[in-house]
Amino acid sequence: MKSATIQHVQVIRFTLQRLLHTPVASLLNILVIGIALSLPVGGYVLLKNVQGLAEQTAGTPQISVFLAAGTSQEEITRISKELKEHAAIDHIEFVPRDLALKQLQLSTGLADVVGGLTQNPLPDAFVIYPVALDAPKLELLRDDLRSWPRFEHVQLDSAWAHKLQAILRFGRLAVLILAAMLSFALVAITFNTIRLQILTQRDEIEVAKLIGATNGFIRRPFLYFGLVQGLLGGATAWLIIACSLLLLNYNLAELAQLYASNFSLHHLTPGDSLALLGFSAYLGWLGAWLSVSQHLWQIEPK
Amino acid sequence: MIKFNQVYKRYPGGHEALRNLSFEIAEGEMVFLTGHSGAGKSTLLKLIAAIERPTSGSVVVKGQNIKSLKGGALPYLRRNLGLIFQDHKLLFDRNAFDNVMLPLQICGFDHRESAKRVRAALDKVGLLNREKANPIALSGGEQQRLCIARAIVNRPTILLADEPTGNLDTEYSGEIMNIFRSFHQVGVTLLVSTHDETILRQFPGRALALKHGELQP
Incomplete structure (x- = not known):
């Protein structure tokens, strides 16, 4: 040895x-x-x-819903309630247009550009966290949401992922x-x-x-x-x-x-x-x- | 120790190097192998070292039949043999000391222990002061003695020498034969091939005479 x-x-x-x-x-x-x-x-x-x-x-897939301009506060409250009761939705997050503008200002160093704006071009938005995470069910939910009134644009954020x-x-x-x-x-x-x-x-x-x-x-x-x-x-x-x-x-x-x-x-x-x-x-x-x-x-x- | 029984060796091409050889060499014996070049002396030695295999008949060395020897057992048989070649087969990429060291490295000896043994072997053949020299710088006689040192460093029980005095003058060959005699005295079995008649007269020992591959009575 x-x-x-x-x-x-x-x-x-x-x-x-x-x-x-x-x-x-x-x-x-x-x-x-x-x-x-x-x-x-x-x-x-x-x-x-x-x-x-x-x-x-894109850790968890989410659906962003942008509301049409001029949607009233009552309508937003109603939509928020309906979304919360939806079976395929886990929870939601409301992003008011003012907050969105502030975030934009903070996060991307575009402060100069944003500061030069005379009015806020951003819409109110919901970020929706679905229950199911697989692609077909997400697409189904997205298509469902698209048919809702006052929803200007529905975007499935995980698609690109x-x-x-x-x-x-x-x-x-x-x-x-x-x-x-x-x-x-x-x-x-x-x-x-x-x-x-x-x-x-x-x-x-x-x-x-x-x-x-x-x-x-x-x-x-x-x-x-x-x-x-x-x-x-x-x-x-x-x-x-x-x-x-x-x-x-x-x-x-x-x-x-x-x-x-x-x-x-x-x-x-x-x-x-x-x-x-x-x-x-x-x-x-x-x-x-x-x-x-x-x-x-x-x-x-x- | 070494036993040949009706051994034939035929090379590819039909040349019959050895014909019907039967003899026995006992332990501790010193035997000379004589005959002209081409008589089959080298072939006979190669059969003992299992460098060649017999075409028919049996060669038994230390109880092992060469013909049926497995490849894996071959190195361990050869470690019992000290081989001295006519062309020395020294390695010119290392000095004399390392040449003699090689068999001990192969057996996996401890470095300090083997260095002692190498010096002892070099001393025995009178080359202790040349241990750093490259073999290429040594004379023919010194190269032959270095080859002997390498063959004995492992303390083999059988020494096989193929024309060890072939290219040397009488003075050198006398020295080398004296070295062999000292091994004989400590019980090593020796088989030395030579065509030098004077050696046979000077040294006691049995002679096996080969002629055209056959043993002469």
């Missing part, structure tokens, strides 16, 4: 030495793997962020396909690197076999090499994305300010980051394993 641990430590040290022995080639390989991985992972990060934004903005969800699903699929293809590329890169290593170490492998090395012993340094190279490639991808996000967020801050939002892009969660490193290390190992099983048996002592 002890000697096995020593062997593994020796092999890891040896692997790092080998990586450092050819710094340019190693760096290029790791960079290629990093870039290949950063494409799908970057796509994933963007999707996650957009999804987060969508959930934040549904569309966004569909687009996000499509995006996820695209990222998945990209990830599958580039994972294959990573395996291929490692396969080839290891193949070249095996060829240049032909003599060593032959001698090692002659003096009683098991196949496991001969295979181990190559597997570790693939593993470490994959791991470093994964770390590079993480760094590439981190740098890109830093740059994007810097520019996004200005844009977000214009929309009075503090939206910024978030990097991978610690769990996702670990998954990325684990996955890239596994792919490196797999490429090395395929290469070793393919080429090692061809080297037999004569």
Whole structure:
């Protein structure tokens, strides 16, 4: 047990030495793997962020009802009562036109524009929170409300969110396909690197076999090499994305300010980051394993 | 220790390297294998180390039949053997010390313990002061002795040497034969192939004479 641990430590040290022995080639390989991985992972990060934004903005679907101009206070009270008694409605919120104007003034930095208005152009509105949250029932409720008198405009706010969800699903699929293809590329890169290593170490492998090395012993340094190279490639991808996000967020801050939002892009969660490193290390190992099983048996002592 | 029974070895293409070989080598014996080049000496040694498999007949080494040996058991058989090659098969990407270290690394020895053993082996062949040298900087005789150090560092029970004095002058080959004799004295089984008649006269030991792949009486 002890000697096995020593062997593994020796092999890891040896692997790092080998990586450092050819710094340019190693760096290029790791960079290629990093870039290949950063494409799908970057796509994933963007999707996650957009999804987060969508959930934040449209957490629960709601229906906005804008009343026709000149609706009297009595009518509003009556409509409010009827809405509250409606079976499909959970609760409602009344937004008087003055409050709406104030909110607009506060929230979007359009104070100058709003201040220049001679009269309030906004209508009174109800925000309706439905009981059922699925799309068909919401649409049914929306159509029902549209037939009510004095309702100028009825808008189902979650409609765009549904569309966004569909687009996000499509995006996820695209990222998945990209990830599958580039994972294959990573395996291929490692396969080839290891193949070249095996060829240049032909003599060593032959001698090692002659003096009683098991196949496991001969295979181990190559597997570790693939593993470490994959791991470093994964770390590079993480760094590439981190740098890109830093740059994007810097520019996004200005844009977000214009929309009075503090939206910024978030990097991978610690769990996702670990998954990325684990996955890239596994792919490196797999490429090395395929290469070793393919080429090692061809080297037999004569 | 080593037992051949009606062994034939035919290479693809029809060349018959060994024909109907039967002999036995007891534990601790020192045996010379003689014959002209092409007589089958190297093939015979390769059969013992399971580098080649017999076409027919049986080769038994330390109770294990080479022919039916599984791939996984092969490395463990070879760890009992010290192989000394005519072409040395040293690695030129590391120094003498690391070359001798290789068998111990393979067996997973503790580093400090193996460093001691490596120095002992280098001392035995008189190369202790050259441990930092790259094998390519060593003379032919020194390379051969380094190959011996690598073969014995693991304390094998059987030493197989293929023409260990092949390219050396008499003085060097005398040194190397003295090293072999010291192993013989501590109970190692030795099988040394040579075409050098003077060695046979100088050293006691049984000789197996091969001619065209057959054992001469």
